[in-house]
Amino acid sequence: xxxxxxxxxxxxxxxxxxxxxxxxxxxxxxxxxxxxxxxxxxxxxxxxxxxxxxxxxxxxxxxxxxxxxxxxxxxxxxxxxxxxxxxxxxxxxxxxxxxxxxxxxxxxxxxxxxxxxxxxxxxxxxxxxxxxxxxxxxxxxxxxxxxxxxxxxxxxxxxxxxxxxxxxxxxxxxxxxxxxxxxxxxxxxxxxxxxxxxxxxxxxxxxxxxxxxxxxxxxxxxxxxxxxxxxxxxxxxxxxxxxxxxxxxxxxxxxxxxxxxxxxxxxxxxxxxxxxxxxxxxxxxxxxxxxxxxxxxxxxxxxxxxxxxxxxxxxxxxxxxxxxxxx
Amino acid sequence: xxxxxxxxxxxxxxxxxxxxxxxxxxxxxxxxxxxxxxxxxxxxxxxxxxxxxxxxxxxxxxxxxxxxxxxxxxxxxxxxxxxxxxxxxxxxxxxxxxxxxxxxxxxxxxxxxxxxxxxxxxxxxxxxxxxxxxxxxxxxxxxxxxxxxxxxxxxxxxxxxxxxxxxxxxxxxxxxxxxxxxxxxxxxxxxxxxxxxxxxxxxxxxxxxxxxxxxxxx
Numbered sequence: 385x386x387x388x389x390x391x392x393x394x395x396x397x398x399x400x401x402x403x404x405x406x407x408x409x410x411x412x413x414x415x416x417x418x419x420x421x422x423x424x425x426x427x428x429x430x431x432x433x434x435x436x437x438x439x440x441x442x443x444x445x446x447x448x449x450x451x452x453x454x455x456x457x458x459x460x461x462x463x464x465x466x467x468x469x470x471x472x473x474x475x476x477x478x479x480x481x482x483x484x485x486x487x488x489x490x491x492x493x494x495x496x497x498x499x500x501x502x503x504x505x506x507x508x509x510x511x512x513x514x515x516x517x518x519x520x521x522x523x524x525x526x527x528x529x530x531x532x533x534x535x536x537x538x539x540x541x542x543x544x545x546x547x548x549x550x551x552x553x554x555x556x557x558x559x560x561x562x563x564x565x566x567x568x569x570x571x572x573x574x575x576x577x578x579x580x581x582x583x584x585x586x587x588x589x590x591x592x593x594x595x596x597x598x599x600x601x602x603x604x605x606x607x608x609x610x611x612x613x614x615x616x617x618x619x620x621x622x623x624x625x626x627x628x629x630x631x632x633x634x635x636x637x638x639x640x641x642x643x644x645x646x647x648x649x650x651x652x653x654x655x656x657x658x659x660x661x662x663x664x665x666x667x668x669x670x671x672x673x674x675x676x677x678x679x680x681x682x683x684x685x686x687x688x689x690x691x692x693x694x695x696x697x698x699x700x701x702x703x704x705x706x707x708x709x710x711x
Numbered sequence: 712x713x714x715x716x717x718x719x720x721x722x723x724x725x726x727x728x729x730x731x732x733x734x735x736x737x738x739x740x741x742x743x744x745x746x747x748x749x750x751x752x753x754x755x756x757x758x759x760x761x762x763x764x765x766x767x768x769x770x771x772x773x774x775x776x777x778x779x780x781x782x783x784x785x786x787x788x789x790x791x792x793x794x795x796x797x798x799x800x801x802x803x804x805x806x807x808x809x810x811x812x813x814x815x816x817x818x819x820x821x822x823x824x825x826x827x828x829x830x831x832x833x834x835x836x837x838x839x840x841x842x843x844x845x846x847x848x849x850x851x852x853x854x855x856x857x858x859x860x861x862x863x864x865x866x867x868x869x870x871x872x873x874x875x876x877x878x879x880x881x882x883x884x885x886x887x888x889x890x891x892x893x894x895x896x897x898x899x900x901x902x903x904x905x906x907x908x909x910x911x912x913x914x915x916x917x918x919x920x921x922x923x924x925x926x927x928x929x
Contacts, residue, residue, distance in 0.1 A: 578881075
């Protein structure tokens with residue numbers, strides 16, 4: 385459709401003989417422009433202004449080892465090198481290798497999260513406060529991307545419900561909306577993302593209050609690297625990865641189901657719930673299997689599990705719901 | 712000078728070696744852990760990208776030889792086209808062998824159900840007869856006119872290739888759109904050239920009676 389339009393675009397105008405030479409130059413000029421633009425896109429660092437340097441992950445001591453610690457989890461943790469260089473963080477570029485290259489200048493200090501909406505005690509939490517609301521716990525979760533690859537990550541944080549209880553949601557709070565940081569100057573590739581920014585996500589209140597839902601401040605025993613959502617992000621292990629918003633700046637408790645970024649982009653492909661489900665395919669690809677990253681080159685794809693294998697903890701929340709309709 | 716370079720056998724050998732460079736780099740990366748966290752995806756995307764690039768190069772030959780008045784460039788067209796086919800074969804076999812692990816039922820379901828796979832598969836299939844009939848013998852057997860007509864299928868493959876890419880990406884359509892522009896320009900040039908030729912020499916009979924093109928000029 386699009387190509388048809390472009391193929392027929394100009395040639396009625398350039399065919400006359402007087403413009404014949406112009407056409408040649410035009411073609412060469414376009415090729416040159418194409419080259420210049422591509423070069424610029426490959427090296428955005430060449431033009432972005434030098435600013436204060438971003439945060440560097442620091443070691444976190446005295447992490448609590450609970451039911452999701454390495455002694456209790458029978459999964460091989462994906463190498464940090466793989467996880468930290470294969471990211472979907474469209475504000476820093478849409479190629480998997482882009483965020484680790486482009487996010488290193490991202491300034492994440494000072495940082496705070498504003499918590500508002502249907503709550504009795506709205507307030508702003510500074511990053512220092514967030515790090516001290518509860519003991520930081522190491523939790524090894526499977527993380528399944530909607531693109532059919534998966535990783536196993538030792539996240540650090542505590543249940544989101546800890547923070548939620550402090551602000552005391554009112555009875556009319558039915559959903560929680562999350563908003564990620566967005567600033568064009570710090571995220572110069574935002575225009576290529578093709579999604580509406582700032583990034584917004586949402587959960588039903590009971591999903592948000594489920595103990596598995598993690599307010600995450602670190603991974604691999606350190607604070608979060610920028611490309612993985614520093615300094616604080618969500619991790620919802622039974623949902624596709626895009627539900628776990630990064631670099632959170634605002635949390636709103638709301639009455640109605642909030643808009644979510646990928647659902648806005650393509651509602652037939654990305655539902656509000658987006659629970660990991662091998663039986664409900666993405667319209668463009670199967671969700672039955674996944675490629676576990678960091679394994680051997682000839683590893684077979686492994687079967688994807690309903691709710692990413694966390695059915696015991698979360699399936700009851702969806703009892704009686706048609707998971708094909710509410711995908 | 713340029714003509715000497717273009718007609719030299721050595722140049723052909725050098726271009727041939729250059730065309731193998733993307734594969735060599737890929738293999739080199741494979742041995743040094745340079746394929747990233749998702750090597751299968753990396754190989755699939757790289758070979759897919761090079762298929763489109765070789766299609767661009769193949770389709771650029773005719774405009775370039777006319778614009779630059781270098782008819783000898785035609786010597787490279789078949790080779791570039793066959794390299795496009797070579798990289799699409801790598802692309803396709805990566806999907807079969809590494810991505811899907813020879814799960815034929817699932818693959819056929821994908822071809823039927825997933826429109827980006829359907830068009831990609833169609834584009835690949837259309838290249839097969841072109842690769843087979845790329846020899847001088849086949850040009851003779853088919854006759855230059857029919858051979859040329861058949862090989863216009865490559866325009867369709869280029870379009871299907873871009874659609875395949877466009878439907879694959881989640882939201883950032885920058886690169887597929889770039890390819891769409893390049894192919895659009897290359898195809899529009901042909902349309903323009905065709906119209907211009909007709910306008911300049913409105914005598915279709917002379918064209919019809921033209922001798923069939925040889926392997927070098929087809």
